[in-house]
Amino acid sequence: MARKTFISYKYSEAKDLRDKIIEALGDDAKYYTGETSISPNMSDKTTEYIKDKLKEMIYTTTVTIVIVSPNMKLSKWIDWEIEYSLKQIKRSERTSGTNGVVGVIMKYNGDYSWLRTSVTKSDGHSTTQIDDNYLYDIIVKNRFNQDPLKYVCDECKSVDRLTGSFFSLITEDEFLKAPNKYIENAYEKSTKISEYKICRQK
Template sequence: MARKTFISYKYSEARELRDSIIESMGKDATYYTGETSDSPDMTDRTTDYIREKLKDMIYSTSVTIVVISPNMIKSQWIDWEIEYSLKQVKRGDFSSGTNGIVGVVKKYNGDYTWLRPRNNKFDGCSTLGTNEKYMYDILNKNRFNQEPKVYACENCKCVDMLVGSYISLINEEDFLNDPNFYIENAYEKSKHSKGYILSKKR
């Protein structure tokens, strides 16, 4: 089932990936509410104006896709968009739900090791690490936050990449190959958010 989505990204380095994500969604992109290549330029608008427009875009969505790129944390908007996506916002008689959130890791210099180095455990298991310096605190705090934790491997205490964190990180190639699968995974976690310790503030 199609979900209303919003993409949070740093324009200067991720707009092409934004376009690829929208294209990969096919007919489900009808339910996408964020910026596109045809959106009006708001760089000369006031901060308050931009914030209100972003609120309107995010309010009715159920899943936020965050493009994780090397200079993402230099954006003045992405962490705010994530925070707003996680809030339950009341408008009149209606309240928005807490969005599911999925991080799409941008390929950089040919691979993903800039953010996701592979670690070899003492027991022979191989797991993906996360270089947290490239991500906002609100992203890091919503990783590995399943409660109670369910370990995919009891020996090395690693968790399943899709359910062990409220915000899963997916390589761009995997996401573009089957966006609906990962969007639906994020949505399902939002419907069972009591199974996670959520951090909703930046």
């Protein structure tokens, strides 16, 4: 089943990847709610006006895709968009649910080493370590937050990358091959938020 999605990204460096994601969604792209090439320019609007518009767009969606790029933290909006995605916002008689969220790591200079490195544990298992300096605190606080945390290996204390964190990080290559797999995973976790310690404020 298609989910209504919102894509959060830094325009100056991730616009091309946003376009690739929309293309990869195929027919499901019609459920995308967010900025496109024909969206009105809001650069001359007040901060409060823009925040209200973002809330309005995110309110009707169930999954937020966050493009994780090297200069993402320079954006004025991404951390707000993540916060609005995680908050339950009341409108009239209806309150929005918490969106599922998934991070798509942008390839930079041909690979993902700017953000992640592979580490071999003492028991021989390989795990991926993320440089949290590139991430907003609201992302870091929603990783490895399954409650209780379920280890896939008790010895090296590694967790499943899709279920161990509410905010999973997937490479651009993986996501573009099977976007609906990761969107559905994010949505499923949003229906089980009692199993995660959710941080809703940046």
